[in-house]
Amino acid sequence: MATSITEKHQAEHVLNVAFPQESSLNLSAKTVEASPGSGLTETQVDSAVRIFRQSGFVILKGVLSKASADEVHSTCEKLADCITQHDPSRMGNRNPGRYSLGGFQCLRLPAFAQHLLNCEAVIDVLDAIYRQGANDEPLYFVKKAGGDYCCGETAEFQKIHSDMRPAMPLAPHLGQARYGPVHSLDVPPTISVNYCTAPLHRWNGPMRIIDWDQMRQFGADKGKDAPGLEQELASRPQWLASKLFPLAAHVVHGGGVGTINQVLRSGIPSLCISSVTEQEANGQALMDLGVSKHFKLFEVLSRVLSRQRLTGELVDERSTGALDQMTTTEWEL
Numbered sequence: 001m002a003t004s005i006t007e008k009h010q011a012e013h014v015l016n017v018a019f020p021q022e023s024s025l026n027l028s029a030k031t032v033e034a035s036p037g038s039g040l041t042e043t044q045v046d047s048a049v050r051i052f053r054q055s056g057f058v059i060l061k062g063v064l065s066k067a068s069a070d071e072v073h074s075t076c077e078k079l080a081d082c083i084t085q086h087d088p089s090r091m092g093n094r095n096p097g098r099y100s101l102g103g104f105q106c107l108r109l110p111a112f113a114q115h116l117l118n119c120e121a122v123i124d125v126l127d128a129i130y131r132q133g134a135n136d137e138p139l140y141f142v143k144k145a146g147g148d149y150c151c152g153e154t155a156e157f158q159k160i161h162s163d164m165r166p167a168m169p170l171a172p173h174l175g176q177a178r179y180g181p182v183h184s185l186d187v188p189p190t191i192s193v194n195y196c197t198a199p200l201h202r203w204n205g206p207m208r209i210i211d212w213d214q215m216r217q218f219g220a221d222k223g224k225d226a227p228g229l230e231q232e233l234a235s236r237p238q239w240l241a242s243k244l245f246p247l248a249a250h251v252v253h254g255g256g257v258g259t260i261n262q263v264l265r266s267g268i269p270s271l272c273i274s275s276v277t278e279q280e281a282n283g284q285a286l287m288d289l290g291v292s293k294h295f296k297l298f299e300v301l302s303r304v305l306s307r308q309r310l311t312g313e314l315v316d317e318r319s320t321g322a323l324d325q326m327t328t329t330e331w332e333l
Helices: 005-018 042-055 066-086 110-117 120-130 212-218 229-235 237-241 257-266 277-289 297-307 317-325 328-332
Strands: 031-033 059-061 098-100 148-150 251-253 270-274 292-296
Touching (some): 005 297, 031 042, 059 120, 229 237, 251 257, 270 277, 292 297
Parallel strands (some): 031 059
C-alpha cells in the first residue's frame, strides 16, 4: 500500500486549512501587557480601550498568575470529566461533541469567582469602556458565566457570528430600534471575557475572531451579515487563519516565518512540526540555535500510525528514526 505525492499534498492542504500554521492576526498590535493580581496603569487602560474600540476585542496578557490559571483549568477539567460520565457517547447538548454551559452558573465554582470575576485588570478595562455612573458605580453588571467547549474530534462548526445577533454596531443606521440601544461601538450591549488557562496553538482550537476592519471590508457597515463557511472559503479564506494563537507558555507551530518572528520576539519556547521544505529548513535553524525542538510532520504522523498499528506498509521506519529520541518532556517542553 502506498500514497502518491498528490495525495500527500492534498492531505497537507486540508490540514493547513483546518489548522493554519500562522495566525493572520497581528496579535502584538491587539495586546496590552498586564501583571497577575494587579490593576492596570492609566496608560495601559487607555491602550486597551483604544484597541477594543478599533478592533472589537483586546488581549490582556498576563492577568492570571500560573497558580490561578492552573486552578481554573483544573476546575474545567473536573467539570468536563463529570459531563463525560453523564454523556459517555459524547452526544453533546448543541452538536455532537459540543457542550454549552449557558444554563450552568460557573460563578458558583470557587475558582471562577475568585480568579475570573475578581480580576482587577479586566475590571479596570470594563470600567473605562462603560465609564462610571453615580457614586462611582459601574454602568454594567455580570450577567452569567457559562461558555462552551468542544471535544477534540468534533467535526461540526458554527459559522462566524455574534451572540448579540440583532446588534449592528458597524451599521447603526440600519439597526432596529425595537431591540433597544444595542447598535453602538462605544457602548457595546454585552462583552464576553475569555480567559486562557492553557497554551493555545494551531492544534488545540484557538478562538477564531474577525476584527472590525475585516468586517467593514466584507460589507458589515452596509448591513451585510457574516458569511457561511462555504462563502468564507470562497471569498475570505484568510479568515480561517484569523485565530488567537500563539497564546502560550510554549508554542507548537509549523515553521512559518511570521510565527517564528513572534515566538523569537516573545521568548516563548517552541516545538516546530514542519510539512514543507522551507519550513523544515526554518525548523532546523531553530534547532541549531537551541531555541526549539523540530520534527517533520509526515514523520510524526507515520510514527503515530505505526504505534497504533493502523498501517505497516505506509511507514518507513528508517525515516522515523529521529523520533525515537522524542520524550514526553520534549513534547511538553
